[in-house]
Amino acid sequence: MANSNLPRRIIKETQRLLSEPAPGISASPSEDNMRYFNVMILGPSQSPYEGGVFKLELFLPEEYPMAAPKVRFLTKIYHPNIDKLGRICLDILKDKWSPALQIRTVLLSIQALLSAPNPDDPLSENIAKHWKSNEAEAVETAKEWTRLYASGA
Amino acid sequence: MDSEEDMLDAHDMESGEDDFYSGGTDDCNDSDDGEPDYGFVEEDADDSAMIASHRSQKNFCALREEDIRRHQMDDIERVSVVLSITEVEASILLRHFHWSVGRVHDEWFADEERVRKTVGILESPVVPPSDDSELTCGICFDSYPPEKIASVSCGHPFCTTCWTGYITTTINDGPGCLMLRCPDPSCLAAVGHDMVDKLASEEDKEKYNRYFLRSYIEDNRKMKWCPAPGCDYAIDFVAGSGNYDVSCLCSFSFCWNCTEEAHRPVDCSTVSKWILKNSAESENMNWILANSKPCPRCKRPIEKNQGCMHMTCTPPCKYEFCWLCLGAWMDHGERTGGFYACNRYEVAKQEGQYDETERRREMAKNSLERYTHYYERWASNQTSRQKAMADLQQAQTQNLEKLSDKQCTPESQLKFILEAWLQIIECRRVLKWTYAYGYYLPDHEHAKRQFFEYLQGEAESGLERLHQCVEKDLAQFLNAEGPSKDFNDFRTKLAGLTSVTKNYFENLVKALENGLADVDSHAACSSKSTSSKSTACSSKTRGKGKGSSRTGGSSRNPDDNL
Numbered sequence: 001m002a003n004s005n006l007p008r009r010i011i012k013e014t015q016r017l018l019s020e021p022a023p024g025i026s027a028s029p030s031e032d033n034m035r036y037f038n039v040m041i042l043g044p045s046q047s048p049y050e051g052g053v054f055k056l057e058l059f060l061p062e063e064y065p066m067a068a069p070k071v072r073f074l075t076k077i078y079h080p081n082i083d084k085l086g087r088i089c090l091d092i093l094k095d096k097w098s099p100a101l102q103i104r105t106v107l108l109s110i111q112a113l114l115s116a117p118n119p120d121d122p123l124s125e126n127i128a129k130h131w132k133s134n135e136a137e138a139v140e141t142a143k144e145w146t147r148l149y150a151s152g153a
Numbered sequence: 154m155d156s157e158e159d160m161l162d163a164h165d166m167e168s169g170e171d172d173f174y175s176g177g178t179d180d181c182n183d184s185d186d187g188e189p190d191y192g193f194v195e196e197d198a199d200d201s202a203m204i205a206s207h208r209s210q211k212n213f214c215a216l217r218e219e220d221i222r223r224h225q226m227d228d229i230e231r232v233s234v235v236l237s238i239t240e241v242e243a244s245i246l247l248r249h250f251h252w253s254v255g256r257v258h259d260e261w262f263a264d265e266e267r268v269r270k271t272v273g274i275l276e277s278p279v280v281p282p283s284d285d286s287e288l289t290c291g292i293c294f295d296s297y298p299p300e301k302i303a304s305v306s307c308g309h310p311f312c313t314t315c316w317t318g319y320i321t322t323t324i325n326d327g328p329g330c331l332m333l334r335c336p337d338p339s340c341l342a343a344v345g346h347d348m349v350d351k352l353a354s355e356e357d358k359e360k361y362n363r364y365f366l367r368s369y370i371e372d373n374r375k376m377k378w379c380p381a382p383g384c385d386y387a388i389d390f391v392a393g394s395g396n397y398d399v400s401c402l403c404s405f406s407f408c409w410n411c412t413e414e415a416h417r418p419v420d421c422s423t424v425s426k427w428i429l430k431n432s433a434e435s436e437n438m439n440w441i442l443a444n445s446k447p448c449p450r451c452k453r454p455i456e457k458n459q460g461c462m463h464m465t466c467t468p469p470c471k472y473e474f475c476w477l478c479l480g481a482w483m484d485h486g487e488r489t490g491g492f493y494a495c496n497r498y499e500v501a502k503q504e505g506q507y508d509e510t511e512r513r514r515e516m517a518k519n520s521l522e523r524y525t526h527y528y529e530r531w532a533s534n535q536t537s538r539q540k541a542m543a544d545l546q547q548a549q550t551q552n553l554e555k556l557s558d559k560q561c562t563p564e565s566q567l568k569f570i571l572e573a574w575l576q577i578i579e580c581r582r583v584l585k586w587t588y589a590y591g592y593y594l595p596d597h598e599h600a601k602r603q604f605f606e607y608l609q610g611e612a613e614s615g616l617e618r619l620h621q622c623v624e625k626d627l628a629q630f631l632n633a634e635g636p637s638k639d640f641n642d643f644r645t646k647l648a649g650l651t652s653v654t655k656n657y658f659e660n661l662v663k664a665l666e667n668g669l670a671d672v673d674s675h676a677a678c679s680s681k682s683t684s685s686k687s688t689a690c691s692s693k694t695r696g697k698g699k700g701s702s703r704t705g706g707s708s709r710n711p712d713d714n715l
Contacts, residue, residue: 007293009295121463125462
């Protein structure tokens, strides 16, 4: 198993994630694969996602930290920068990745994205359109989805 | 001498230009060896044949790899000395400003601080050097003694192993490695080739150096690689003359503007349409057309496989644009209808501007037959030209010597044969492109079409006579037992045909370059002149539209220039 020669950096990051988790975020490695993390992010207060618990999966590829981790929402979410497969439109997961970033910084960025949806750079066109044309209504839908899909965790 | 003429004029140029290359070797002469010295006396230089890209005022210069490196080093040195910065810093600066020394100077002296910031050459580190005996690497989080830690101008500490990993990854991601920045996500400090030299493997250094060299050509507005297959030379071009034909040391002639092979008198957009059309028949191109769009800046085809309309081209281009309207992303915002529905695109689509590709394909289907007609002629002239080039080569290397023996004539007196070949090569090229021109000449412009086909026909039959004469007639003298008394007649005939053909093609080139404008006022001429004798034709067509009939091929109406 790849776990046997896990880089020290991953071990350190994991330890720190477990011992001092960021507020509203939990990430724990899977038992059979230390590169696969089960992640939970609490919907930030004062956002349409408040009160929701969102599950994500995070995987550290072989090249990590030279390559970005792969992250995806498992919980359905109504958000202009997240598509129906849970893929996230976030620059630091793509061309703005730097090896000096960490799992923690990535998850914090995702949490921030929930607080501040960016319909100007959308992944899901329909949701973005909705957001731009009638924000109040879109926010309602997001709240509704949060209740429907993200509350039972 | 007017400009059209210059361009059809190899002599002046070669004799004047020769020492330009003389710093190096003679290899530019290998393939068209006949040119540099065949301006022999009894012929006026004007009448001799040439390959079109040669002009008396050369506005370009071909560079070998060592020349490129030398130019690059010179520029770096110059900037380094003038700005009192290191050569590494100078090369980062130059790369950032597309290798324009002038621009670097302007920007630097206008606002050094701002330039330092954007380019990433910091004057003092943001992280002060520490006296600690151990430093923590920002990537692997391990502690190291200072000698195992490296950093660029910002001072952010990373261990050498992580640096190597970082540099290796970026180098293997492509030429974007030339714009490498400090791994710290908020830091803009540039990583120069000194770090690469210190930390990368030999193989990666090699790759980096290749990219570095390529950048000097590819990111430079006045340089381009010669597009000939297997040719590693580049062309340094001085804009402004309006003539885009250049020729490389490898003897390949191409258009600087579109990098297709030289295609005067046909314009770049016709050539590009034609070439696209030729390859549109292949599935590959159909797929690219259907599934990709070219980056509006660097023209590489981009496939959109997911995500938003905000596209960012891969480095080094990194152009940000809107997938729908292909406009700059910067211009997008509320007023263009937001980002998911670009208003410009919607409006333009309603106006039918975006159906171009569809329409082109539809047309191709309907007019396949017509297309085939032009394509076959285009392609066969191409083949014919290549054969002529091979024949010229053979004439230079073997036949001339043999002929000189057989006919007891000094080789210097046989240059007229090489001239004939050069004229044929140039004419085949022009003729070939006139078929692309003809394909796109609108059917409803009857008069223009008639005039064009007349000129093309005259030129073509002249060329066929010339080609046949040098191919067939020459053979009999080559295989003769001894000197033949007919040889002088042959000389006269061939030189005459060369000169006549040259005239035909000059007319053709001029007529096409001014868009067959003569035809508008004198549409009748084209049908009338069909009956004219071929020798008279050159003067006749030249005078056409000017209301006067000039005599002799050398007289020029000054109005003809533009």
